Amino acid sequence: DIVMTQSPLSLPVTPGEPASISCRSSRSLLHSDGYNYLDWYVQKSGQSPQLLIYLGSSRASGVPDRFSGSGSGTHFTLKISRVEAEDVGVYYCMQALQTPLTFGGGTKVEIK
Amino acid sequence: QVKLVESGGGVVQPGKSLRLSCTASGFAFYSYGMHWVRQAPGKGLEWVAVISFDASNKYYADSVKGRFTISRDDSKNTLFLQMNSLRAEDTAIYYCAKDNSARGLGWGQGTLVTVSS
Numbered sequence: 001d002i003v004m005t006q007s008p009l010s011l012p013v014t015p016g017e018p019a020s021i022s023c024r025s026s027r028s029l030l031h032s033d034g035y036n037y038l039d040w041y042v043q044k045s046g047q048s049p050q051l052l053i054y055l056g057s058s059r060a061s062g063v064p065d066r067f068s069g070s071g072s073g074t075h076f077t078l079k080i081s082r083v084e085a086e087d088v089g090v091y092y093c094m095q096a097l098q099t100p101l102t103f104g105g106g107t108k109v110e111i112k
Numbered sequence: 113q114v115k116l117v118e119s120g121g122g123v124v125q126p127g128k129s130l131r132l133s134c135t136a137s138g139f140a141f142y143s144y145g146m147h148w149v150r151q152a153p154g155k156g157l158e159w160v161a162v163i164s165f166d167a168s169n170k171y172y173a174d175s176v177k178g179r180f181t182i183s184r185d186d187s188k189n190t191l192f193l194q195m196n197s198l199r200a201e202d203t204a205i206y207y208c209a210k211d212n213s214a215r216g217l218g219w220g221q222g223t224l225v226t227v228s229s
Contacts, residue, residue, distance in 0.1 A: 048219040
């Protein structure tokens with residue numbers, strides 16, 4: 001199975017400031033089609049997860065452009081250019097390259 | 113719009129069975145693979161099972177293999193998860209999710225399963 005490792009575990013942020021979350025995989029997520037099969041999800045309190053980024057860097061429909069995904073192979077990053085209060089939640093990366101799908105342990109983003 | 117509604121959760125004794133359902137609307141259900149993903153209380157996300165769009169392929173997490181069965185009824189736009197020999201460690205919110213073919217997963221609101229005597 002592909003192991004996904006996120007850091008940090010907790011991320012206190014100041015509104016208006018940038019934030020960054022790291023995700024590493026135990027094997028490359030770069031498919032022969034040239035895409036990285038890495039998604040980012042956010043789970044807000046009491047809600048189900050919702051898709052932010054797919055294929056490493058493509059924003060899902062309706063996701064604000066302050067969210068961006070980057071990286072390739074085994075190292076990926078989710079960046080929020082200017083954090084807003086509504087961005088509070090737990091962020092997960094997930095590899096979609098092969099079954100079993102596997103998730104990072106989550107990063108809790110909270111406002112300072 | 114896409115909507116997934118899970119049902120069938122509840123409290124069940126260890127060793128017993130439960131069947132979860134996920135009713136889909138707003139998209140061509142028969143064209144998409146579907147997943148079950150669970151989340152134990154206060155914990156992260158754990159993938160459980162997947163079924164292909166035509167039900168020809170099914171895969172399971174090792175933790176549920178041989179005990180859980182995923183299936184679908186396209187005539188009713190419904191996904192199922194039959195859970196047998198339930199254990200305390202199966203206690204979780206169970207989400208069904210639409211596989212958007214490399215464009216991420218779309219999630220339902222979840223149904224809570226509690227395995228306790």
